[in-house]
Amino acid sequence: NVDTVFSVGTPLFAMLFIAVIGLIIFVAVRNYRKAKSAGFDPLTLETELMARAANSAMLAPEKSLEDKLAELDSLHSRGIITRDEYLQARRDALSV
Template sequence: MDEMDITQLIDSNELQDFGFIDEDPLGGSTFVETTFSAIPLLTGIFAVLFILFVGFIIYIAVRNYKATRKAGFDPFTLQTDVATRLARSQMLAPKKTTEQKLSELDDLLTRGIISREEYTQARSQALRD
């Protein structure tokens, strides 16, 4: 049977017309349609920005690696090397008290390592600090 025969078989009383609803009565596109139509463009922009960002991170990592090697350090142990050097330096050592400085100066004068003039100058400097 072809289409014409099928429609003739259906009783017209059994059919109900629900009407046709237009997509948008104003004729323009809705916000949702506009948003969904922009997804491919936004995905492309995101992909390009993501690739640029990852490339920048790789560039900085390679640049830091080369600079560290050029300075004579191992890039993989740099943080530990710096922490060790700092711990061994006098930078973190507690500051000597005035009494300790004067005692050290007295010891240097007694052993004859510094002269009386150097002792007097260093003593006045220690008392000022």
């Protein structure tokens, strides 16, 4: 009978709906607390992570050979790397 289906189905649906809402709230609270304990602002976490990814070296375009050699020349002329380090790095850059 249709009345029986509605009389059993409606409370069952309501309980399931409340359980799903409760689960969503539980997960949101756990994520909020985890982000806070990790030192992030939970309300801006996604934006912070996207900004870090955008500024990471992994997403940066690869330097040209000319740029790499110019950087090596600069490091050597400023005394940051020795002549041997300079020559080795230059060989490595040219062998790629």
